[in-house]
Amino acid sequence: MTGFLFGAAIDVVIGELPKLTGTDTSGSNSFQELRSWFGTLGETHGATLVVGVVSLVGVFGIRVVAPRIPGALALVVGGLIASWLFGFADRGVALVGDVPSGLPSFGIPSPSLLLDNAGTAGIAAVALMLIGFSQTAGDARAFAAKHRYQIDVDQESVAQSAANIGSGLFHGMPVSTSLSASSLNDHSGAKTGLASITSGVTVLLTLLFLAPLFSQLPKPVLGALIIEAV
Numbered sequence: 001m002t003g004f005l006f007g008a009a010i011d012v013v014i015g016e017l018p019k020l021t022g023t024d025t026s027g028s029n030s031f032q033e034l035r036s037w038f039g040t041l042g043e044t045h046g047a048t049l050v051v052g053v054v055s056l057v058g059v060f061g062i063r064v065v066a067p068r069i070p071g072a073l074a075l076v077v078g079g080l081i082a083s084w085l086f087g088f089a090d091r092g093v094a095l096v097g098d099v100p101s102g103l104p105s106f107g108i109p110s111p112s113l114l115l116d117n118a119g120t121a122g123i124a125a126v127a128l129m130l131i132g133f134s135q136t137a138g139d140a141r142a143f144a145a146k147h148r149y150q151i152d153v154d155q156e157s158v159a160q161s162a163a164n165i166g167s168g169l170f171h172g173m174p175v176s177t178s179l180s181a182s183s184l185n186d187h188s189g190a191k192t193g194l195a196s197i198t199s200g201v202t203v204l205l206t207l208l209f210l211a212p213l214f215s216q217l218p219k220p221v222l223g224a225l226i227i228e229a230v
Contacts, residue, residue, distance in 0.1 A: 004138045008179050009230040019223030020056070022048030022094060047091045052220035055079065059228045063187070070188050072225050079221035080213070094219040101211040103204075104170040132176035136160055139177040143186060184229040 011030045017037050018025050022045030025036040055075060062071035082088070089095055114121055136156050144151045163175040185195055206214065 002142075004134060005142050005179065008135070008138070012180055012230045013227050016223040016226050019094070019219045020049065020052030020227075021045065022092070022220070045092055047088070048093050048218075048220050051079075051082075051088065051093055051218050052224055055218075055221045055224035056227065059224055063228070071228070072184055072188060075221060075225060076217065079218050080216055083216045083218050088218050089216075096215055096217045096219060096222065099206070099211040099215050101207055101209075103207060104172065106169055107171060108169065128174045132160060132164075132174065133157065135179070136177045139179055139182050143182065146186075180226045180229045184225065187229060 014030045014034050014037070017034075018040075021037070021041065023037065023040035023043050025033050025040060027033040027036050058078070059071045059075045062069050062074060083093075083095065137153055140151045140153070140156055160175060167173060167175045185199075188195075
């Protein structure tokens with residue numbers, strides 16, 4: 001599990017590096033993506049690199065100097081303000097862009113569609129289940145060991161299954177744990193399930209009212225947040 005999590009962290013960091021340099025990479029695995037990223041360093045966008053480096057220094061510095069301050073929240077607010085003050089979009093710094101608003105609609109998958117694509121759906125379901133279970137079990141055990149509490153993997157699986165059923169009925173994506181999001185939550189001082197409820201309410205508010213605000217967040221700031229978290 002430790003090796004799985006370590007590998008996942010490496011994969012996440014490599015995936016975020018292009019956001020810090022404003023370049024594009026290619027490849028079907030982390031090693032190819034990293035090699036591709038090194039090959040594009042000559043095309044680094046200066047303003048993007050400055051924003052990315054400042055964001056990394058800021059979020060890691062807050063953790064060291066003032067660990068009680070929620071560094072992630074401070075960086076998001078600072079990034080939004082800086083984006084407005086300095087006109088990052090006009091300087092070529094990539095922004096998160098349009099964030100779709102509105103709540104998803106309820107819908108039951110078509111039985112005929114499932115039957116016509118039973119093979120593809122079955123293979124995808126098994127693959128997603130194995131990946132999701134491994135990620136969930138690994139993340140849960142890692143945080144349980146860190147904070148010295150017990151987990152029930154069966155209960156985690158039931159919760160994940162219920163979440164995926166709900167996601168499927170509301171046109172969502174497959175649900176699993178997120179190492180970057182969980183780490184960010186942990187670094188912010190979350191202790192109970194109330195943190196997840198708060199996150200859920202915030203997502204709903206964003207979908208209904210706040211989506212245009214986050215569209216101005218610079219991508220290098222988002223990349224720095226994720227790198228620091230994992």
